[in-house]
Amino acid sequence: MTPQPSSRDRILARVRAAVADAPEAPAVARDYRTSHTADDPAGVLDLLHENLADYRAHVHRTTPDGLPALVARRLAERGARTVAVPPGLPAGWLAATDAVRRPDEPRLTPYELDGVDAVVTGCALAIAETGTIVLDGGPGQGRRALTLVPDLHVCVVRAPEQVVASVPLALPRLDPTLPLTWISGPSATSDIELDRVEGVHGPRTLEVILVAGGLT
Amino acid sequence: MSGTFVGMPSFPKAAHEAVGDATLRANLRHATHTIRDKRARAVAELDDWAALREAGKRIKDDTLRHLGTYLVRLEEAVTRAGGTVHWAADAAEANRIVTDLVKATGETEVVKVKSMATQEIGLNEHLEAEGIAAYETDLAELIVQLGEDRPSHILVPAIHRNRGEIRDIFREKMGSWGRPAPEGLSDTPAELAEAARLHLREKFLRAKVGISGANFMVAETGTLVVVESEGNGRMCLTLPETLISVVGIEKVVPTWRDLEVFLQTLPRSSTAERMNPYTSMWTGTTDDDGPRTFHLVLLDNGRTDALADEVGRQALRCIRCSACLNVCPVYERAGGHAYGSVYPGPIGAILTPQLRGTTSDIDASLPYASSLCGACYDVCPVAIDIPEVLVHLRERVAGEGGKGHRLEKAAMKAAGWVLDHPSALAAGERLASATRKLHPKRLPGPGARQWSDHRDLPELPAEPFRDWWKKNRT
Numbered sequence: 170m171t172p173q174p175s176s177r178d179r180i181l182a183r184v185r186a187a188v189a190d191a192p193e194a195p196a197v198a199r200d201y202r203t204s205h206t207a208d209d210p211a212g213v214l215d216l217l218h219e220n221l222a223d224y225r226a227h228v229h230r231t232t233p234d235g236l237p238a239l240v241a242r243r244l245a246e247r248g249a250r251t252v253a254v255p256p257g258l259p260a261g262w263l264a265a266t267d268a269v270r271r272p273d274e275p276r277l278t279p280y281e282l283d284g285v286d287a288v289v290t291g292c293a294l295a296i297a298e299t300g301t302i303v304l305d306g307g308p309g310q311g312r313r314a315l316t317l318v319p320d321l322h323v324c325v326v327r328a329p330e331q332v333v334a335s336v337p338l339a340l341p342r343l344d345p346t347l348p349l350t351w352i353s354g355p356s357a358t359s360d361i362e363l364d365r366v367e368g369v370h371g372p373r374t375l376e377v378i379l380v381a382g383g384l385t
Numbered sequence: 386m387s388g389t390f391v392g393m394p395s396f397p398k399a400a401h402e403a404v405g406d407a408t409l410r411a412n413l414r415h416a417t418h419t420i421r422d423k424r425a426r427a428v429a430e431l432d433d434w435a436a437l438r439e440a441g442k443r444i445k446d447d448t449l450r451h452l453g454t455y456l457v458r459l460e461e462a463v464t465r466a467g468g469t470v471h472w473a474a475d476a477a478e479a480n481r482i483v484t485d486l487v488k489a490t491g492e493t494e495v496v497k498v499k500s501m502a503t504q505e506i507g508l509n510e511h512l513e514a515e516g517i518a519a520y521e522t523d524l525a526e527l528i529v530q531l532g533e534d535r536p537s538h539i540l541v542p543a544i545h546r547n548r549g550e551i552r553d554i555f556r557e558k559m560g561s562w563g564r565p566a567p568e569g570l571s572d573t574p575a576e577l578a579e580a581a582r583l584h585l586r587e588k589f590l591r592a593k594v595g596i597s598g599a600n601f602m603v604a605e606t607g608t609l610v611v612v613e614s615e616g617n618g619r620m621c622l623t624l625p626e627t628l629i630s631v632v633g634i635e636k637v638v639p640t641w642r643d644l645e646v647f648l649q650t651l652p653r654s655s656t657a658e659r660m661n662p663y664t665s666m667w668t669g670t671t672d673d674d675g676p677r678t679f680h681l682v683l684l685d686n687g688r689t690d691a692l693a694d695e696v697g698r699q700a701l702r703c704i705r706c707s708a709c710l711n712v713c714p715v716y717e718r719a720g721g722h723a724y725g726s727v728y729p730g731p732i733g734a735i736l737t738p739q740l741r742g743t744t745s746d747i748d749a750s751l752p753y754a755s756s757l758c759g760a761c762y763d764v765c766p767v768a769i770d771i772p773e774v775l776v777h778l779r780e781r782v783a784g785e786g787g788k789g790h791r792l793e794k795a796a797m798k799a800a801g802w803v804l805d806h807p808s809a810l811a812a813g814e815r816l817a818s819a820t821r822k823l824h825p826k827r828l829p830g831p832g833a834r835q836w837s838d839h840r841d842l843p844e845l846p847a848e849p850f851r852d853w854w855k856k857n858r859t
């Protein structure tokens with residue numbers, strides 16, 4: 170009995186037959202820009218600030234010394250009494266807050282996460298031209314659910330080392346084997362008569378803290 | 386394709402009803418004009434747009450030319466990363482695979498990210514028949530699902546509904562699907578969005594199975610990419626234990642680096658944003674983060690037929706941004722439902738007849754549901770020459786039909802409908818390429834494909850469309 174060819178083999182055979190006589194496609198030209206922004210760290214940081222704010226993130230700037238107090242103030246002003254803590258978050262970042270810490274070790278259940286007011290994380294990098302922060306689950310960032318379920322996300326970006334100008338400059342610095350989350354402003358929808366509403370399912374508030382001056 | 390639209394009347398009949406619906410037309414007009422103006426501004430921010438568009442086109446053409454190689458590479462990479470790859474030749478097979486996978490988990494409900502591929506195969510209806518409830522979680526899809534309705538736009542599927550209608554749907558229907566709408570729900574978008582948040586959150590938190598599509602799959606790394614705004618996608622992609630993604634075989638891109646092109650062109654073409662609020666990328670499974678089991682179902686369902694058509698295969702470059710809908714004078718008047726498939730507007734007019742064939746009245750009429758103005762080509766971020774494919778498909782329909790044939794009649798009616806709507810047509814003719822593609826042969830000259838080079842030239846073939854039509858078709 171001859172076995173039936175699998176769908177895999179049938180589809181691949183159809184694909185190959187469909188293009189067998191097609192001419193080679195012209196080589197991909199990469200003559201688009203690597204960046205649209207002048208190579209000036211201060212200017213790139215300003216652009217990041219501006220574009221994050223344009224998409225309704227709340228942006229703050231501080232120095233390493235000012236960070237703990239600023240984190241504490243952001244949490245307090247938003248009424249956050251509990252804060253989820255990803256593994257590897259520098260302890261000093263939460264040194265000044267009296268919010269109750271909920272470490273994600275062992276993993277909080279979705280329901281437990283839903284009962285947490287806020288989460289504080291770092292990031293892998295930030296993209297100025299699009300106003301985007303990227304998380305890759307590394308130390309201090311946590312798994313993906315952590316920055317999704319609580320209603321307030323406070324994200325710390327270290328400048329200049331975590332800031333790039335553009336998408337083409339970001340991708341080579343990211344590891345595709347890690348789960349990546351790109352965040353450009355808070356959750357939003359325009360599905361109802363195209364009126365933009367912030368916060369449908371993700372955090373309704375995104376606070377980004379830009380820390381300049383080297384932070385370890 | 387899906388059973389959802391079986392029995393649709395041909396384009397002119399459906400379009401005729403749509404034009405009679407004042408709410409629909411006002412909503413559509415507002416939406417398409419708003420989005421198209423914003424898009425133009427977002428695109429103008431990048432002075433290398435033409436180069437990005439050309440790169441996107443070439444990446445996709447290279448992908449299609451070597452699709453077999455890239456699909457095998459993708460399969461290897463996904464498998465290496467802990468995922469399982471399945472191949473589905475048609476809708477029935479895809480539905481069967483997904484149903485079996487869900488049943489194997491023992492679950493009877495799933496949460497879904499908006500996905501054209503699963504709409505195309507009618508997955509929700511199939512799951513329902515098998516006793517599995519599939520919850521759409523995109524706000525617009527929720528509105529459509531609760532309203533027992535069909536999506537009418539790729540990007541904003543419920544654009545045909547206004548806020549009062551949405552409030553009524555929520556009040557009447559939410560209770561029978563889960564958490565009811567809050568008492569005294571008003572029709573402000575913020576309150577409506579909050580009602581959706583509460584209604585869906587209980588589903589997200591208990592969900593064990595998520596179903597998604599994907600915007601891109603990277604052959605080199607096995608990475609899948611979903612772009613979205615609301616966070617419902619992130620919920621479905623990360624909270625469940627099992628994730629099943631159903632993706633058309635044409636969604637593959639060769640390399641990680643290729644994303645640098647599409648992550649610049651897609652958001653700006655689609656929602657006119659520099660970047661959409663959320664993009665999720667995952668490669669197989671990751672310990673302690675997200676689903677423990679990941680299945681990728683690669684879907685053919687007519688795509689290899691389209692691939693075999695040397696003119697038509699360019700439709701497979703589409704990244705579903707919906708920019709072509711928003712500039713189309715015919716779409717603006719007819720609405721998405723008139724196209725009788727999950728792919729409305731200009732892209733639907735060329736993709737649907739290729740995926741489904743042209744043997745039904747609706748599919749035979751689609752290539753005629755256009756004024757051939759060329760605006761869709763101009764905005765397309767992967768430079769699909771939609772007018773060229775339309776003309777090509779018209780020849781196919783004409784060849785299958787013949788004078789007085791059923792299909793010929795359906796086609797003529799669709800063409801007649803376009804001609805009967807002077808504002809749709811005039812909008813097209815004002816764009817000077819109106820006559821560019823009327824003749825089945827291409828315009829002479831090396832620049833003929835670059836219509837942007839030509840659109841300011843007043844001396845394009847002078848014969849007005851209506852005259853040409855009369856001479857050639859009556």
Ligand code: SF4
Pocket residue numbers: 654702703704705706707708709710732761764765766767768769
């Ligand atoms: S055909 Fe082009 S413009 Fe239309 S949805 Fe596809 S990519 Fe976008």
